[in-house]
Amino acid sequence: EDQVTQSPEALRLQEGESSSLNCSYTVSGLRGLFWYRQDPGKGPEFLFTLYSAGEEKEKERLKATLTKKESFLHITAPKPEDSATYLCAVQGTYKYIFGTGTRLKVLA
Amino acid sequence: DTAVSQTPKYLVTQMGNDKSIKCEQNLGHDTMYWYKQDSKKFLKIMFSYNNKELIINETVPNRFSPKSPDKAHLNLHINSLELGDSAVYFCASSPHLSPNTGELFFGEGSRLTVL
Numbered sequence: 001e002d003q004v005t006q007s008p009e010a011l012r013l014q015e016g017e018s019s020s021l022n023c024s025y026t027v028s029g030l031r032g033l034f035w036y037r038q039d040p041g042k043g044p045e046f047l048f049t050l051y052s053a054g055e056e057k058e059k060e061r062l063k064a065t066l067t068k069k070e071s072f073l074h075i076t077a078p079k080p081e082d083s084a085t086y087l088c089a090v091q092g093t094y095k096y097i098f099g100t101g102t103r104l105k106v107l108a
Numbered sequence: 109d110t111a112v113s114q115t116p117k118y119l120v121t122q123m124g125n126d127k128s129i130k131c132e133q134n135l136g137h138d139t140m141y142w143y144k145q146d147s148k149k150f151l152k153i154m155f156s157y158n159n160k161e162l163i164i165n166e167t168v169p170n171r172f173s174p175k176s177p178d179k180a181h182l183n184l185h186i187n188s189l190e191l192g193d194s195a196v197y198f199c200a201s202s203p204h205l206s207p208n209t210g211e212l213f214f215g216e217g218s219r220l221t222v223l
Binding site for chain 2: 031032034036038041042043044045046049085087089091094095096098100101
């Protein structure tokens with residue numbers, strides 16, 4: 001069964017304290033893995049697409065990586081404005097499935 | 109200039125009522141979606157339209173009826189509202205012709221509360 005699991009559910013970091021969010025997946029025929037950011041009261045905002053194991057994408061303090069079973073979203077020296085829920089989604093042969101997200105809080 | 113816009117942002121209504129949510133995108137995309145996000149933040153696809161044609165209908169009760177008058181608009185009408193319909197409904201669009209493909213662009217959501 002196609003599945004996406006994100007961990008941890010919630011994460012609190014001090015400003016400048018780097019960390020990683022995990023997205024583990026099981027899917028028939030991976031066609032793409034997507035990271036989104038969702039602020040409270042807003043819709044998800046697209047961040048990255050990864051297509052194959054070994055691929056990496058970067059944007060400001062965020063770096064997404066992909067293996068055959070999971071993806072990591074690395075946050076380097078986060079700032080309070082990075083606080084949000086980060087959603088992972090996987091596109092398989094038949095389905096496009098979202099995880100339930102990691103709620104990140106960065107404290108000043 | 110909002111890319112995907114939904115109205116209304118908030119809906120509070122009684123059980124049994126009928127309500128509609130409207131969505132418009134100005135991105136020129138051919139594919140549009142309705143997603144439901146429950147209280148645990150799980151996003152689940154409901155419908156997908158490609159250039160006004162229904163492509164995906166994910167086991168959604170018949171009380172939910174999408175309508176696409178043109179490829180820039182996708183509305184959602186809900187009949188006989190139930191308590192379990194309370195959720196945030198997101199409209200999204202995609203530049204890809206195939207449904208369930210690629211990055212999605214979401215509206216800000218419509219929070220429906222059924223009392």
